[in-house]
Amino acid sequence: MHLNRGETLVILGRSGVGKSVLLKCITGLVIPDSGNISVLGKDLLGLSENELNSLRSQMGYLFQSGALYDSMTIYENLLFPLQRNKFIKYNNEDKIIQEALESVGLLDAKNLMPSELSGGMKKRAGLARTLVMQPQIILYDEPTTGLDPFTAQEISELIVSVRENKGNSSVVVTHDMKCTETVADRIIVLDNGNSIAEGTYDDLLKSMDERVLNFFQ
Numbered sequence: 420m421h422l423n424r425g426e427t428l429v430i431l432g433r434s435g436v437g438k439s440v441l442l443k444c445i446t447g448l449v450i451p452d453s454g455n456i457s458v459l460g461k462d463l464l465g466l467s468e469n470e471l472n473s474l475r476s477q478m479g480y481l482f483q484s485g486a487l488y489d490s491m492t493i494y495e496n497l498l499f500p501l502q503r504n505k506f507i508k509y510n511n512e513d514k515i516i517q518e519a520l521e522s523v524g525l526l527d528a529k530n531l532m533p534s535e536l537s538g539g540m541k542k543r544a545g546l547a548r549t550l551v552m553q554p555q556i557i558l559y560d561e562p563t564t565g566l567d568p569f570t571a572q573e574i575s576e577l578i579v580s581v582r583e584n585k586g587n588s589s590v591v592v593t594h595d596m597k598c599t600e601t602v603a604d605r606i607i608v609l610d611n612g613n614s615i616a617e618g619t620y621d622d623l624l625k626s627m628d629e630r631v632l633n634f635f636q
Contacts, residue, residue: 420607420614422556427582427589429599431634432609438592441609442558445590446478447471459555476504479549479557479587483564485541487533493520493544494529497551504552519547522584523577539570546577550585557581559591563598575601596634608634 422428432438443449444456447463456463461474487496497516520526523543533541542562549557562578563571575598582589582602591602599606600620608616608623608631616623616631623631 422588422590423605424588425582425586426604427578427591427602429603429606430590430592430609431594431599431606433594436609437612438594438609439560440612442480442560442590442592445558446475446480476552477555479552479554481542481545481549481557481559481562483561485533485545487541487544487548489533492530492532493525493536493547496533496544497548500548501551515551515553516547519550522550522581523547537570538566539574542566542574543577546581550581553585555587557587557589559589559593561593561595562591563593563595568597571595571598572601574598578602594634 420428420430430438430441440449444451445458445463447466450464458474459477461470463471463474466474487493488499491499494516497519498512501512501515516529517526520529523546525540525543525547528536528540528544533544536544559578563574566574575595578589578591579602581587589602591598593599603620605619606617606623607614610630616626616628618626624635626632
């Protein structure tokens with residue numbers, strides 16, 4: 420697979436076919452048995468730990484659950500990665516956090532604890548924490564899982580808005596077809612760890628492969 424600059428690429432597939440594992444390989448959390456991974460022009464598998472962490476600072480990762488620290492307020496959750504990042508020094512942390520929260524519609528929730536947020540708000544807070552790092556690439560792992568249809572559509576539209584406003588590239592792992600239709604510039608369909616189809620949403624609607632058509636039907 421190849422990710423183009425400014426593109427949202429959706430990795431579509433049933434549960435257990437390797438979608439989340441692919442994201443973990445891209446971030447170096449899982450080392451593949453074979454093959455090559457190049458991220459932002461760097462051979463990921465040939466990097467030292469320090470070089471890999473530097474590269475990771477240019478990639479945002481939105482976890483399925485949001486993965487917020489439950490003992491910290493939302494503001495503190497966003498401040499934490501800024502203070503811990505030894506590769507980039509930030510001059511105005513408060514302004515960066517305020518802008519990130521405003522971009523996801525959570526500015527009024529900055530002093531709340533994660534337990535006080537709904538599922539959709541936790542997803543937004545997790546995305547805001549990703550945005551404060553100003554990543555070139557954002558990896559979304561099942562961003563609409565566990566959400567009602569209305570909130571799921573809001574999150575999908577937020578992904579589009581972030582891409583348009585920030586100009587980042589995105590990889591979205593999902594089996595949610597409504598999310599796929601909303602966010603995808605291009606789609607790769609996985610089955611048993613293999614890419615079986617690639618194209619736009621409209622391209623794949625015309626596929627003759629039953630495994631692909633099952634998603635659309």
